[in-house]
Amino acid sequence: MMKIPASHPRYKSLLYRHRVVDGFRKGFVADAGLIAHGRGEAFDYLIGEKSVKEAIIAQRAAVAAIHLSKNPVISVNGNTAALVPGEVVSLAEVCKAGIEVNLFYRTVKRENLIADILKKHGASEVLGIGDHMKMIQGIESERARADLKGIWSADLVLVPLEDGDRTEALRKMDKCVISIDLNPLSRTSQHATIPIVDNVVRVIPNMIEFAREMSNWGKDRLEETVYGFDKENNLETMISLMREGL
Numbered sequence: 001m002m003k004i005p006a007s008h009p010r011y012k013s014l015l016y017r018h019r020v021v022d023g024f025r026k027g028f029v030a031d032a033g034l035i036a037h038g039r040g041e042a043f044d045y046l047i048g049e050k051s052v053k054e055a056i057i058a059q060r061a062a063v064a065a066i067h068l069s070k071n072p073v074i075s076v077n078g079n080t081a082a083l084v085p086g087e088v089v090s091l092a093e094v095c096k097a098g099i100e101v102n103l104f105y106r107t108v109k110r111e112n113l114i115a116d117i118l119k120k121h122g123a124s125e126v127l128g129i130g131d132h133m134k135m136i137q138g139i140e141s142e143r144a145r146a147d148l149k150g151i152w153s154a155d156l157v158l159v160p161l162e163d164g165d166r167t168e169a170l171r172k173m174d175k176c177v178i179s180i181d182l183n184p185l186s187r188t189s190q191h192a193t194i195p196i197v198d199n200v201v202r203v204i205p206n207m208i209e210f211a212r213e214m215s216n217w218g219k220d221r222l223e224e225t226v227y228g229f230d231k232e233n234n235l236e237t238m239i240s241l242m243r244e245g246l
């Protein structure tokens with residue numbers, strides 16, 4: 001991987017960009033994943049590349065919802081595996097959630113490479129690999145695949161960097177969908193139960209911290225945090241902030 005001097009004014013942004021490029025070179029990030037990352041960078045620029053108040057509110061509501069759920073699953077694609085593999089494994093551990101590989105541009109090679117990365121970072125089980133799969137209705141792409149033990153039976157799915165069709169389909173299956181997508185206008189953000197408009201590289205570490213903090217909260221307090229979340233208002237504020245940023 002290319003060495004970026006730590007003194008570079010855009011060190012962090014370049015570091016993450018190179019992680020995605022490196023993932024592409026190793027064969028587990030799709031070429032379209034590079035474009036998706038660039039689009040994310042542009043939105044991130046407009047919010048000052050930081051987790052703004054509304055994003056934190058959404059992340060806290062999301063963690064409370066995960067703690068209330070019975071069978072939460074974190075869906076992982078190539079970009080997420082390139083950017084925050086260890087953090088995803090830690091979050092799954094703290095939240096007792098499953099981890100499932102799910103790819104738009106699926107190949108068995110990419111699937112296995114991602115599973116290996118997650119296992120190298122400590123995941124004991126990675127779902128979404130093998131033949132115990134069902135196809136979710138209403139999705140044209142390979143993303144329709146869902147593990148019977150994972151997303152198929154989950155009551156809550158955390159979907160970083162998702163596409164709108166799958167978010168809609170998962171909602172139709174009555175699952176609580178938490179999205180992480182820097183674009184507040186995407187169909188994913190619009191359809192998710194709790195959309196988080198923030199960079200996945202900040203969101204997952206934040207969520208680990210909140211999950212630890214809320215681990216001994218009672219049901220009432222968790223429910224209050226979830227039901228207090230106003231999705232429309234949150235997305236509107238994110239759009240206004242981006243307009244101001246511009």
Ligand code: ATP
Nearest residue numbers: 036037039040163164181182183186187188199200
């Ligand atoms: P939709 O189908 O939901 O309307 P789309 O098809 O326009 O979305 P995709 O190309 O599937 O979008 O998705 C990539 C999305 O992921 C983009 O909206 C982009 O802003 C977002 N994204 C990319 N990198 C990150 C990141 N690091 N953190 C959060 N979001 C990101």
